[in-house]
Amino acid sequence: MSGASVGPRGETPVPAPVPETAPTPLVVDDGELVRGRIGVSAPRPDGTLKVEGAFAYASDLWAEGMLWGVTLRSPHPRARILTIDTSPAVAMAGVHAVLTHADVPGRKTYGLEHPDQPVLAWEDVRYEGEAVAIVAADHPETARRAARSIVVEYEVLEPVVDAEWAMTDEAPRLHPSGNLLRHVPIRRGDPDATGDVVVRGTYEVGMQDQAFLGPESGLAVPDDEGGVDLYIATQWLHVDREQVAASLDLPPEKVRLTLSGVGGAFGGREDVSMQIHSCLLALRTRRPVKMVYSREESFFGHVHRHPARLEYEHHATRDGRLVAVRARIVLDGGAYASSSTAVCSNAACFAVGPYAVANCHIDAYVVYTDNPPCGAMRGFGAVQACFAYESQMDRLAAALGMDPIDLRLRNAMATGDELPTGQRVAGPAPVAELLERLRAMPLPPPAMEGPRDVRELPGGVSNATHGEGVRRGVGYAVGCKNIGFSEGFDDYSTAHVRLQIAAGTPQADVHTAAAEVGQGLVTILGQIARTELGVDDAVVVPSDTTVGSAGSSSASRQTWMTGGAVKMACEAVRADVFSRVAERFGRDPTQLLLRDGRVVDASGAPIVALAELLGDDVVEATAEHHHRPTFPLDPETGQGDAHVAFAFAAHRAVVDVDVELGLVRVVEIATAQDVGKALNPQAVEGQIEGGIAQGLGLALMEEIQVRNGLVRNPSFTDYLIPTVLDMPPVRIDVLELGDPDGPYGVKGVGEPPTISSTPAVVAAVRAASGRPLTRVPVRPDDLVDPALLEGSR
Amino acid sequence: MPVAPAELTIEFTVAPGPDDDRTAVRAAVAAAAESGLAHETGPDRVALSGAHDAVIGAVAGVLDACVRAGARGVDLRIEVPTEVRP
Numbered sequence A: 001m002s003g004a005s006v007g008p009r010g011e012t013p014v015p016a017p018v019p020e021t022a023p024t025p026l027v028v029d030d031g032e033l034v035r036g037r038i039g040v041s042a043p044r045p046d047g048t049l050k051v052e053g054a055f056a057y058a059s060d061l062w063a064e065g066m067l068w069g070v071t072l073r074s075p076h077p078r079a080r081i082l083t084i085d086t087s088p089a090v091a092m093a094g095v096h097a098v099l100t101h102a103d104v105p106g107r108k109t110y111g112l113e114h115p116d117q118p119v120l121a122w123e124d125v126r127y128e129g130e131a132v133a134i135v136a137a138d139h140p141e142t143a144r145r146a147a148r149s150i151v152v153e154y155e156v157l158e159p160v161v162d163a164e165w166a167m168t169d170e171a172p173r174l175h176p177s178g179n180l181l182r183h184v185p186i187r188r189g190d191p192d193a194t195g196d197v198v199v200r201g202t203y204e205v206g207m208q209d210q211a212f213l214g215p216e217s218g219l220a221v222p223d224d225e226g227g228v229d230l231y232i233a234t235q236w237l238h239v240d241r242e243q244v245a246a247s248l249d250l251p252p253e254k255v256r257l258t259l260s261g262v263g264g265a266f267g268g269r270e271d272v273s274m275q276i277h278s279c280l281l282a283l284r285t286r287r288p289v290k291m292v293y294s295r296e297e298s299f300f301g302h303v304h305r306h307p308a309r310l311e312y313e314h315h316a317t318r319d320g321r322l323v324a325v326r327a328r329i330v331l332d333g334g335a336y337a338s339s340s341t342a343v344c345s346n347a348a349c350f351a352v353g354p355y356a357v358a359n360c361h362i363d364a365y366v367v368y369t370d371n372p373p374c375g376a377m378r379g380f381g382a383v384q385a386c387f388a389y390e391s392q393m394d395r396l397a398a399a400l401g402m403d404p405i406d407l408r409l410r411n412a413m414a415t416g417d418e419l420p421t422g423q424r425v426a427g428p429a430p431v432a433e434l435l436e437r438l439r440a441m442p443l444p445p446p447a448m449e450g451p452r453d454v455r456e457l458p459g460g461v462s463n464a465t466h467g468e469g470v471r472r473g474v475g476y477a478v479g480c481k482n483i484g485f486s487e488g489f490d491d492y493s494t495a496h497v498r499l500q501i502a503a504g505t506p507q508a509d510v511h512t513a514a515a516e517v518g519q520g521l522v523t524i525l526g527q528i529a530r531t532e533l534g535v536d537d538a539v540v541v542p543s544d545t546t547v548g549s550a551g552s553s554s555a556s557r558q559t560w561m562t563g564g565a566v567k568m569a570c571e572a573v574r575a576d577v578f579s580r581v582a583e584r585f586g587r588d589p590t591q592l593l594l595r596d597g598r599v600v601d602a603s604g605a606p607i608v609a610l611a612e613l614l615g616d617d618v619v620e621a622t623a624e625h626h627h628r629p630t631f632p633l634d635p636e637t638g639q640g641d642a643h644v645a646f647a648f649a650a651h652r653a654v655v656d657v658d659v660e661l662g663l664v665r666v667v668e669i670a671t672a673q674d675v676g677k678a679l680n681p682q683a684v685e686g687q688i689e690g691g692i693a694q695g696l697g698l699a700l701m702e703e704i705q706v707r708n709g710l711v712r713n714p715s716f717t718d719y720l721i722p723t724v725l726d727m728p729p730v731r732i733d734v735l736e737l738g739d740p741d742g743p744y745g746v747k748g749v750g751e752p753p754t755i756s757s758t759p760a761v762v763a764a765v766r767a768a769s770g771r772p773l774t775r776v777p778v779r780p781d782d783l784v785d786p787a788l789l790e791g792s793r
Numbered sequence B: 001m002p003v004a005p006a007e008l009t010i011e012f013t014v015a016p017g018p019d020d021d022r023t024a025v026r027a028a029v030a031a032a033a034e035s036g037l038a039h040e041t042g043p044d045r046v047a048l049s050g051a052h053d054a055v056i057g058a059v060a061g062v063l064d065a066c067v068r069a070g071a072r073g074v075d076l077r078i079e080v081p082t083e084v085r086p
Helices: A026-030 A047-051 A140-149 A237-248 A275-285 A294-300 A342-347 A382-400 A406-413 A431-440 A521-533 A558-585 A610-614 A682-700 A757-769 A785-792 B023-035 B052-068
Strands: A032-034 A066-071 A079-085 A097-101 A131-135 A153-156 A180-188 A197-205 A215-223 A229-230 A257-258 A289-292 A308-316 A322-334 A357-368 A470-483 A492-502 A507-510 A539-542 A592-595 A596-603 A608-609 A619-626 A646-657 A665-672 A730-735 B008-015 B036-043 B044-048 B074-077
Touching: A026 A257, A032 A521, A047 A229, A047 A558, A066 A140, A066 A275, A066 A294, A079 A131, A079 B074, A097 A140, A097 A275, A131 A140, A180 A342, A197 A382, A215 A275, A229 A237, A229 A275, A237 A275, A257 A322, A275 A289, A275 B036, A294 B044, A308 B074, A322 A342, A342 A357, A342 A470, A382 A406, A382 A757, A406 A431, A406 A470, A431 A470, A431 A646, A431 A665, A431 A730, A492 A558, A492 A610, A507 A521, A507 A665, A521 A539, A521 A558, A521 A596, A521 A646, A558 A592, A558 A608, A558 A610, A558 A619, A592 B036, A596 A610, A608 A610, A646 A757, A665 A757, A682 A730, A682 A757, A757 B036, B008 B023, B008 B052, B023 B044, B023 B052, B044 B052, B052 B074
Parallel strands: A066 A289, A229 A257, A322 A357, A507 A539, A665 A730
Antiparallel strands: A032 A539, A066 A131, A079 A153, A097 A131, A180 A357, A197 A308, A215 A229, A215 A289, A308 A322, A470 A646, A492 A507, A492 A619, A592 A596, A596 A608, A646 A665, B008 B044, B008 B074, B036 B044
């Protein structure tokens, strides 16, 4: 790297950016030291730093001589750009570059599945917040003032904001091939099958934000040969590089990405945000350029969870056997494709949930509108469907006069059963066991009679009630989702492992491109290396694009995929070590083990210390881990083995509802989840509790309010997320049934807690309030008895 | 992104006709739109993106439309995403 020195202010330049406050250069420069083998709760190397506020996030990056990049965005959800006058910004002191679409040397659009989103808009803007121009200046405020001075003349058009209407012929075409992005039909069994009892329902899911705490940020540093280094908070380095290189018109090897500290992702960093912009500005100015979105801008800078409307019809026998499910699901994809087509597929595949249903007629649609673009978010299409089908199961139980758990048990999917796509579930599918375990868990004590501590009541210390009008409810839900990439994607991850002697001690260095986004992957990879190589020290070096792709930190896949790659690379290193022992000591390499820094025989007797065996040698190996092939869904019938594996979880929520004020307090959430194998039990619990928090948020408070294409609440003042005061105690029962395809038997852990926690909370609120509650998030107005509201007027 | 990105993307950059207007690129966009695979990728560009055979099958129609509309030339850029291959 040249052109700029990068490092802590006033210190000798180092080869990679570190935070402005330079707390500890552990994260970026040295890799992260992990102790503890699999199966134990090894502490996270980043844990203390994060708790102390000393962790180096991407927004802390700094480089000598760097400029600040800012984006000018459209204020209109739909408009035609007539002119762009950048001259006022160009003339401003301190401004080094002002770029528009004309300055994009390569592909002027990007996108995960289809390149339909402009790097910078040239003629049409299709959502509020679409990027139109970018500025680099020597101070962030100068850059902001310069961006504001750019004059864009728009012809404002009426936005298309209703997904149902967008599918009609009357709606204007927002993209050349029309507004329907994908239709996934699933046809299984008898289309005319009917049951003795039929329940119908229409449900809605609002637009949820990933609400990661670290906003989009990164630092682009140009080199002397026309290339660029990008230090970036992302979920997938290689697919970012592919899109950045295409728009810069550079070969991929001239675009090098290094992962910086990521403050959460949840799907919202799977698409590029400021990656291309910062590199364009850096290459134009030949100076490092840093971009950091504000909280408000972050709401416009990444995709969100798809709002959905779901119409369902469940048919059952009088004894509660599901006969048929018909569903029509419409997802609002917003202005650009992102990963919408895959979300649509998931919504269809998991439309009936973890139940065996012989006759299914499902249609899922995802549609372009002028609303904010939607894409990946934890749960990925399975969340929306789960709210609807679990609401339907409760409705059906009521119609049949059955216990809701008994109804679910009667229809619970088991290993060997088939999804509506015809795919047989080969691995563990412990739906009944999860529900039984949940039912066996003790309930929290009932609410006390008489005066109660207001902190335990809906409304908390706002002193809204002393217990009058408060009713308790209990609700259950169960859900499922795929693990890993699907529909024919060659899903793989790469790992490079080096075993060497450092200061007389064996040390394993693990290098991957996998993104640690807060889920604890670094810890897991270190634990795997320590386990496989029998060493105490494992160093996980920074993730970058000098090693092969690891795929995305999404789809609950990294422990399975990159963990599997690290395991394979370690096995290759171990085989190399054993061959050396065989050659030097004449031992059978199949009867050797690595333990505590030594090679031992099958009885545990030591043969040679690694330090003596290796000396100055380095034993290293690179491995690619692919999961078994998956296949596209048939476009007419939706049949096919589209997924590699499935994860299941069940939730029980207990809530107190103030039915006079519409306030809710979640008293407790209990969950049972099969994780395959808990490589780090504390990390598993963290994922489960975090996922439940997001599920609770969708149930009760989280929604991006969009009115006529305009976002009304782009702040954490107005977009509410659960705090520690909102989160109840979580009772967790972890099953480790071992997936036959996963390394060590692991399954994905991250998404299932988000999927069925939402309908469980809503079911509990429904039970307490008696209200139908067909939309999430549930609003206070939805909870109060209309007669009470009428009486108060 | 649990499914593969488009197998194939072909971008057409259309050099306008003698009048330097956008007739040719509009013709290209219209022809591409009929395939159901079209994405606008710039003021003078359109891309076909999707399954290999579908994209290849639509190429001739787009070329024919913009040349007939007076394009002086058409550049094709072919992209196969590396992330779908081992």
